[in-house]
Amino acid sequence: MMTVDPVRWGGAAAAVAAYAGMCLTLLRARRAAGKRPQDSGGAAADWLVAYASQTGTGEALAGHTVATLRTGGLSARAISVEQLDEATLRGAARILFIASTYGEGDAPDSAARLARLLDDPGMALGQLHYALLALGDSTYANYCGFGRRLDAALQARGAQALFARIEVDRGRGAAIEAWQHHLSHLAGTSDAPDWSAPAYGDWRIAARRLLNPGSAGAPVYRIDLLPAAGELPAWEAGDLVQVSAPGDPDYPREYSIASTMAEGCLSLLVRLHARDDGSLGLASGWLCREAREGAPVLLRVRQHSRFRIGDNTQRPLILIGNGTGIAGLRAHLQRRAEAGQARNWLLFGERQAAHDHFCAGDIAAWRQAGMLDAVSLVFSRDGGSERYVQHALAAQAAELRAWVADGAAIYVCGSLQGMAGAVHATLETVLGADTVAVLDQAGRYRRDVY
Numbered sequence: 001m002m003t004v005d006p007v008r009w010g011g012a013a014a015a016v017a018a019y020a021g022m023c024l025t026l027l028r029a030r031r032a033a034g035k036r037p038q039d040s041g042g043a044a045a046d047w048l049v050a051y052a053s054q055t056g057t058g059e060a061l062a063g064h065t066v067a068t069l070r071t072g073g074l075s076a077r078a079i080s081v082e083q084l085d086e087a088t089l090r091g092a093a094r095i096l097f098i099a100s101t102y103g104e105g106d107a108p109d110s111a112a113r114l115a116r117l118l119d120d121p122g123m124a125l126g127q128l129h130y131a132l133l134a135l136g137d138s139t140y141a142n143y144c145g146f147g148r149r150l151d152a153a154l155q156a157r158g159a160q161a162l163f164a165r166i167e168v169d170r171g172r173g174a175a176i177e178a179w180q181h182h183l184s185h186l187a188g189t190s191d192a193p194d195w196s197a198p199a200y201g202d203w204r205i206a207a208r209r210l211l212n213p214g215s216a217g218a219p220v221y222r223i224d225l226l227p228a229a230g231e232l233p234a235w236e237a238g239d240l241v242q243v244s245a246p247g248d249p250d251y252p253r254e255y256s257i258a259s260t261m262a263e264g265c266l267s268l269l270v271r272l273h274a275r276d277d278g279s280l281g282l283a284s285g286w287l288c289r290e291a292r293e294g295a296p297v298l299l300r301v302r303q304h305s306r307f308r309i310g311d312n313t314q315r316p317l318i319l320i321g322n323g324t325g326i327a328g329l330r331a332h333l334q335r336r337a338e339a340g341q342a343r344n345w346l347l348f349g350e351r352q353a354a355h356d357h358f359c360a361g362d363i364a365a366w367r368q369a370g371m372l373d374a375v376s377l378v379f380s381r382d383g384g385s386e387r388y389v390q391h392a393l394a395a396q397a398a399e400l401r402a403w404v405a406d407g408a409a410i411y412v413c414g415s416l417q418g419m420a421g422a423v424h425a426t427l428e429t430v431l432g433a434d435t436v437a438v439l440d441q442a443g444r445y446r447r448d449v450y
């Protein structure tokens, strides 16, 4: 879907004139870009494709965008907006932005620096031609909130749009085709490379186990999956899967992978979601209850670069999460244990130790093997006073500072509402907002929150 302002774009004549104008602008931009040898990723690319992505959709689209521009002989490279520094932004002639929205109309974590730069009233971007692909989900109140704010901020700083912002609602193809169409004009080619998302694979539920019998909260199941045929595909700790649920194939559900490849199966921790009317969530209801063991599951693995270990392998890790958030943390801890990388501190919160101590066996084994230096378990319904992981973090402020001073990276997985925001605020209180921003910028603060 291409956004159309009914006032500005009211009549057909205006639309034709605008289209002609757009073509001219594109033509000028193309001429200015010239046809250069393909850029190998160095700093001098004529076209920057800057993505602000949380779970990787925008990053993948940025890769396709670069490939399309290069097909036409243009020099282009993709960068995460967190690499977009002031000098690059002020000096760039052409940037294609791809921006998703998180939380409640918020920017993805990677966009903090860009937001700060654009807040600067002294930032003048008259030299910049840009276009913007905004990713979002219209079931959220603040649809494409960050993309829209980014567009307004760029315009307020004098940057000139090559064409109107395009908004993609839950990955819908028509909007992406409109973007591809513009790219083909820019690159002067109709040979677009393949943009289709990887196909779903056929998997089977190999085992399913209730992790929290008797819990006051909703049931959580560990679901072990195997490909219906052939080998396990490659994944890393931190990656996600998308499950295509029967009855809603166009709207995949994401789950954090809880296991490592070395364990021989792909495990998920899925909480049975109950809707307001009492009916079960479509995907979780099916995975946890309706599908029998052995039932086929359509699934694809999704690289989640922002939550992978990246270059933090040698650093101590502080892993913070609640509920099913232990899934993403478990994969990291298991991987660390396999590689013999000690110096890990786990902070995990749930309701009652007697029922909700997921992964208790793993935690005991990692401790015994010397892989966990510290474990802070917080059960909010035990012991009278409600305590959550952020309280445990605040209570251990001195340890937190010491670990960070020692080079630790911080991984947060679990609920965005309630946990991740409160943990972020605690980190800022204990470490200072500037330090948290520096850790974020350096890839030492990573989140898989939903």
Ligand SMILES: Cc1cc2nc3c(=O)[nH]c(=O)nc-3n(C[C@H](O)[C@H](O)[C@H](O)COP(=O)(O)OP(=O)(O)OC[C@H]3O[C@@H](n4cnc5c(N)ncnc54)[C@H](O)[C@@H]3O)c2cc1C
Binding pocket: 055, 139, 240, 245, 248, 251, 253, 254, 255, 256, 257, 269, 270, 271, 272, 273, 275, 280, 281, 282, 283, 284, 285, 324, 325, 327, 448, 449, 450
């Ligand atoms: C990055 C990430 C990681 C996650 N990891 C985990 C995990 O490890 N474990 C876990 O239990 N959960 C995880 N989730 C949540 C999970 O993806 C599902 O949201 C959850 O299981 C509920 O889905 P459901 O289909 O059961 O519920 P549903 O109620 O069917 O769907 C949940 C919501 O999706 C929306 N929705 C449903 N159908 C449509 C539709 N057709 N069009 C538009 N909107 C629709 C509605 O707002 C609905 O309230 C993660 C989410 C994200 C984004």
Ligand SMILES: Cc1cc2nc3c(=O)[nH]c(=O)nc-3n(C[C@H](O)[C@H](O)[C@H](O)COP(=O)(O)O)c2cc1C
Binding pocket: 052, 053, 054, 055, 056, 057, 058, 059, 100, 101, 102, 103, 104, 105, 106, 108, 135, 136, 137, 138, 140, 141, 142, 143, 144, 145, 170, 171, 416, 449, 450
């Ligand atoms: C926890 C969460 C919160 C979201 N909040 C919003 C929102 O407020 N507005 C919106 O338009 N889309 C929202 N989305 C949808 C994402 O923007 C959309 O799924 C996008 O394609 C993700 O792209 P990415 O993988 O590049 O981050 C949200 C998605 C999640 C998982």
